[in-house]
Amino acid sequence: MDWRISTPGGVGRVRGAWRSWLARRGTRFVHAAAYALPVAASAYDPRRGERVLSFLAWNRLVRPEHVLHPEPASMRALRRVHAEGYLGRLDRSKELTATLGYEPTLEMLDRLVVVQRTMVGGTMLALREALSTKRLIVHLGGGLHHARTDRGAGFCLFNDVAVAIASRREAGYRGRILVIDLDMHDGDGTRAIFANDPTVHTFSVHERPWDTTEALEATSVALGPGVDDDTYFSALERQLPAVFSAFRPQLVVFLAGTDPSVNDKRGHWRISDDGLLARDAFVLQLVRDAAGSPRLVITLAGGYGRDAWRPTARFLAWHLSGGRRLEPPATDELTLHHYRLLAEPLDAQRLRGIDKDEGDWTLSEQEVLGEVGAGRRQSRLLDYYSPHGVELALEQLGFLDRIRARGFDTPTLDFELDHPAGQTVRLFGDARRKTLLGELRVRRDKRQLPGHELLSVEWLLLQNPRASFTAERPRLPGQRHPGLGLLHDTASLLLLVCDRLRLDGIVFTPSHYHLAVQSERLLRFLHPDDQARFEALRGALEPLSLEQAARALEQRRVRETDTGHSVRWEPRPMVMPASERLRARMEGEDYENRRRQARAGFRFALHPEPES
Numbered sequence: 019m020d021w022r023i024s025t026p027g028g029v030g031r032v033r034g035a036w037r038s039w040l041a042r043r044g045t046r047f048v049h050a051a052a053y054a055l056p057v058a059a060s061a062y063d064p065r066r067g068e069r070v071l072s073f074l075a076w077n078r079l080v081r082p083e084h085v086l087h088p089e090p091a092s093m094r095a096l097r098r099v100h101a102e103g104y105l106g107r108l109d110r111s112k113e114l115t116a117t118l119g120y121e122p123t124l125e126m127l128d129r130l131v132v133v134q135r136t137m138v139g140g141t142m143l144a145l146r147e148a149l150s151t152k153r154l155i156v157h158l159g160g161g162l163h164h165a166r167t168d169r170g171a172g173f174c175l176f177n178d179v180a181v182a183i184a185s186r187r188e189a190g191y192r193g194r195i196l197v198i199d200l201d202m203h204d205g206d207g208t209r210a211i212f213a214n215d216p217t218v219h220t221f222s223v224h225e226r227p228w229d230t231t232e233a234l235e236a237t238s239v240a241l242g243p244g245v246d247d248d249t250y251f252s253a254l255e256r257q258l259p260a261v262f263s264a265f266r267p268q269l270v271v272f273l274a275g276t277d278p279s280v281n282d283k284r285g286h287w288r289i290s291d292d293g294l295l296a297r298d299a300f301v302l303q304l305v306r307d308a309a310g311s312p313r314l315v316i317t318l319a320g321g322y323g324r325d326a327w328r329p330t331a332r333f334l335a336w337h338l339s340g341g342r343r344l345e346p347p348a349t350d351e352l353t354l355h356h357y358r359l360l361a362e363p364l365d366a367q368r369l370r371g372i373d374k375d376e377g378d379w380t381l382s383e384q385e386v387l388g389e390v391g392a393g394r395r396q397s398r399l400l401d402y403y404s405p406h407g408v409e410l411a412l413e414q415l416g417f418l419d420r421i422r423a424r425g426f427d428t429p430t431l432d433f434e435l436d437h438p439a440g441q442t443v444r445l446f447g448d449a450r451r452k453t454l455l456g457e458l459r460v461r462r463d464k465r466q467l468p469g470h471e472l473l474s475v476e477w478l479l480l481q482n483p484r485a486s487f488t489a490e491r492p493r494l495p496g497q498r499h500p501g502l503g504l505l506h507d508t509a510s511l512l513l514l515v516c517d518r519l520r521l522d523g524i525v526f527t528p529s530h531y532h533l534a535v536q537s538e539r540l541l542r543f544l545h546p547d548d549q550a551r552f553e554a555l556r557g558a559l560e561p562l563s564l565e566q567a568a569r570a571l572e573q574r575r576v577r578e579t580d581t582g583h584s585v586r587w588e589p590r591p592m593v594m595p596a597s598e599r600l601r602a603r604m605e606g607e608d609y610e611n612r613r614r615q616a617r618a619g620f621r622f623a624l625h626p627e628p629e630s
């Protein structure tokens with residue numbers, strides 16, 4: 019069978035076929051804001067589904083009305099699969115340590131239960147929609163395939179696919195159901211739940227079996243570690259079409275896990291980007307070609323790291339565009355796209371606090387009370403935004419929802435706009451302004467780089483006072499609390515400010531080495547010599563974790579190779595370009611030449627920790 023994306027015939031065939039399907043029906047998505055709740059699980063990116071939608075929206079491939087929002091599954095629904103005793107034990111964190119790989123705090127546990135119950139609700143909604151509307155339904159969550167009737171496993175508390183199937187059965191649906199599980203891990207939970215059900219075939223291709231219980235209708239293929247495209251495809255080609263012809267499914271649920279990807283943070287396979295795209299296209303084509311036009315639901319399943327959204331986005335964009343290959347951007351760039359898209363409808367007059375009809379100032383409550391300083395000029399942040407306008411923007415851009423998602427129900431802003439050192443915006447987690455989450459001091463700057471106007475970030479603090487330092491997230495110099503996890507979001511919002519005020523970019527001087535490291539994906543040192551020095555330092559500290567590196571610098575363990583002098587952190591300005599001309603300067607040949615020349619002059623070595 020000739021189906022690979024890399025062969026021109028394959029692309030054409032799939033494309034033509036798929037267009038006609040699309041023309042008939044159209045695709046719908048299922049996603050909930052709750053999925054983006056931060057949960058402490060290593061390498062799991064809660065914003066995966068949201069990023070996929072942002073990318074599709076940016077390419078005008080999905081509209082808000084195409085996204086359905088599920089409710090958390092009821093206890094009644096969960097009981098269709100899960101044992102009463104197990105459900106009753108879910109509020110005890112010690113019980114769940116094995117499932118999750120760590121002992122969750124009660125707050126974290128509550129959050130996890132909400133996220134996963136909503137995912138069960140999402141898969142239930144997806145199956146219902148697929149069967150009633152005959153559309154392709156993509157659930158940007160779910161695929162919790164390890165959960166059993168009486169226990170969780172591998173981070174899965176509930177088996178969403180099993181509950182959704184049980185719910186359809188209770189509603190009277192009798193069709194044959196094929197579950198295609200292409201997550202890198204074994205779909206053992208789903209297989210065990212349906213082991214004695216001849217109407218559900220579970221198909222799983224995985225690294226190693228988690229369970230060897232026999233099932234009436236199951237295909238289980240273990241391929242071992244290090245699998246490449248060829249091995250993967252030949253297994254799929256050998257096994258999957260045969261299941262379609264023998265079992266003749268009427269509903270297909272596809273767990274399109276992206277952890278087989280070579281780029282996955284936890285997977286052990288080497289499937290290429292093209293390979294994953296071809297795999298997903300292959301499954302779609304099998305469904306389309308199958309006798310009886312089976313319905314199809316896709317769920318996300320596994321995929322780890324900040325880039326786990328990209329294979330899914332690539333595939334869905336290919337599908338929705340009728341076969342075009344649209345390469346997803348880097349994750350940081352996507353964050354910016356996401357906010358730009360949301361910022362489009364923001365009205366300049368409302369941001370500035372000018373009433374449209376009156377053409378007059380509309381003062382916020384704080385301004386009326388005189389809390390933000392007297393005088394018209396000082397009542398604007400950066401001579402532009404009214405306090406109310408800032409709050410409005412943060413609300414509409416979804417930023418305040420991210421704060422609420424972290425358990426701070428009443429995010430409250432506070433402005434200090436008439437201070438000579440810069441204007442300060444503070445974000446508190448409570449109405450009484452006791453819990454400080456963020457503090458930003460900014461001003462417009464024309465001196466740092468002659469001929470350019472920059473947004474100077476004099477001070478930026480983002481902290482979560484309710485979180486604790488852990489082995490994975492240790493305390494860094496200058497930190498009282500762990501971070502809020504919103505640095506890139508904040509940087510994107512500041513770039514939107516530059517867009518609106520026509521500033522050339524952001525300038526920020528990191529007071530500590532670790533701040534420069536955390537910013538380096540987004541910012542570069544303004545002067546090429548400083549960039550070169552930072553790179554040399556980074557090179558010397560390479561073998562260490564960020565926390566160890568910060569400590570090594572404080573202990574003066576980095577020395578100049580030639581002189582033996584210890585190297586200190588020297589705060590120097592970093593910039594993030596917003597305008598084309600600043601970008602050209604920062605990425606231009608002059609800058610590069612200077613940086614390369616300077617780089618040769620910095621030779622640093624790391625000295626071992628003193629014996630205690």
Ligand SMILES: [Zn+2]
Pocket residue numbers: 201202203275277319320321
């Ligand atoms: Zn997996």
